[in-house]
Amino acid sequence: MLIKQPADIPSSDITPHSTYMRRRDFLAALVTLPIAGKMVTTTDGQTTKDAVTSYTNYYEFGSSKGDASRNGSAFKASPWSVTIDGLCAKPGTLTLEDLLKPHPLEERVYRHRCVEGWSMVIPWDGFPLASLIKRFEPSAKAKFVEFTTVNRPEQMPGIRRRVLPFPYVEGLRMDEAMHPLTILATGLYGESLLTQNGAPLRLVVPWKYGFKSAKAIVKIRFVEKQPLNTWQDANAEYYGFYANVNPDVPTPAYSQATERRIGDFFQRRTLPFNGYADQVASMYAGMDPKKLF
Ligand SMILES: Nc1nc2c(c(=O)[nH]1)N[C@H]1C(S)=C(S)[C@@H](COP(=O)(O)O)O[C@H]1N2
Numbered sequence: 001m002l003i004k005q006p007a008d009i010p011s012s013d014i015t016p017h018s019t020y021m022r023r024r025d026f027l028a029a030l031v032t033l034p035i036a037g038k039m040v041t042t043t044d045g046q047t048t049k050d051a052v053t054s055y056t057n058y059y060e061f062g063s064s065k066g067d068a069s070r071n072g073s074a075f076k077a078s079p080w081s082v083t084i085d086g087l088c089a090k091p092g093t094l095t096l097e098d099l100l101k102p103h104p105l106e107e108r109v110y111r112h113r114c115v116e117g118w119s120m121v122i123p124w125d126g127f128p129l130a131s132l133i134k135r136f137e138p139s140a141k142a143k144f145v146e147f148t149t150v151n152r153p154e155q156m157p158g159i160r161r162r163v164l165p166f167p168y169v170e171g172l173r174m175d176e177a178m179h180p181l182t183i184l185a186t187g188l189y190g191e192s193l194l195t196q197n198g199a200p201l202r203l204v205v206p207w208k209y210g211f212k213s214a215k216a217i218v219k220i221r222f223v224e225k226q227p228l229n230t231w232q233d234a235n236a237e238y239y240g241f242y243a244n245v246n247p248d249v250p251t252p253a254y255s256q257a258t259e260r261r262i263g264d265f266f267q268r269r270t271l272p273f274n275g276y277a278d279q280v281a282s283m284y285a286g287m288d289p290k291k292l293f
């Protein structure tokens with residue numbers, strides 16, 4: 001029998017500390033969360049939990065990346081309720097617990113791309129938005145879904161300073177909202193979402209730029225007309241409604257052709273629809289790809 005001496009162990013056999021920590025988190029997740037399934041959509045290495053929970057965009061807490069993790073301690077994500085209304089047969093206001101009950105959580109490992117040119121790979125815990133939408137029976141007139149996020153100036157210093165028009169609003173076309181890749185997330189790395197990541201409930205739409213991922217959702221509304229999302233309202237030249245990742249369409253500030261994965265040194269080429277083209281491109285057939293930003 002061959003016994004490996006420490007000097008014989010190639011460095012590739014040694015589990016990096018971050019992976020070891022991740023495994024521990026995963027074991028903790030098995031205990032705390034009933035995860036029903038797992039969908040891994042990339043083999044790229046996952047971004048460290050430290051980076052995912054500190055490098056965030058959340059303007060209700062301020063306009064720099066660390067603001068939400070620094071300024072989030074006054075924010076209370078419990079109790080929480082969500083109102084679902086608009087063009088549907090069964091509108092209502094539900095506590096978060098009642099809203100989550102019928103939806104088994106899954107782990108989804110997704111690429112996450114920001115307009116600013118950085119990206120991450122994040123293991124979310126969540127469930128398909130479609131399974132929630134169906135419960136409320138939207139009518140045939142409902143063409144879009146509008147998401148409104150929480151507006152609590154007393155707990156959110158960025159709202160007091162009016163750094164954006166609040167509350168933060170996002171929207172999806174109904175078919176985008178019903179797409180199986182679109183999820184509502186309640187956790188990441190096997191643990192409940194922290195304030196800075198959008199606790200207790202946020203949207204994740206992996207083929208679109210991060211700004212579509214509304215955090216701390218309190219209202220979901222079925223509407224006939226395309227909603228005006230906050231970033232388009234604030235600066236339409238930079239941010240559109242569709243926000244589909246398109247490496248061929250630069251914004252005035254950033255090229256979009258490449259991205260830097262947080263933790264990497266080199267830039268990598270950005271993929272159309274953030275690498276999800278096979279699953280989503282057909283939804284935009286016949287539309288001008290330059291206008292899908
Ligand atoms: N409520 C709310 N949701 C928000 C934002 C925000 O300022 N407020 N920022 C958006 C932007 S600009 C991005 S890039 C993503 C970033 O998600 P992340 O911080 O989890 O990476 O959240 C989006 N969701």
Ligand SMILES: [Mo]
Nearest residue numbers: 057114210211
């Ligand atoms: Mo963003």
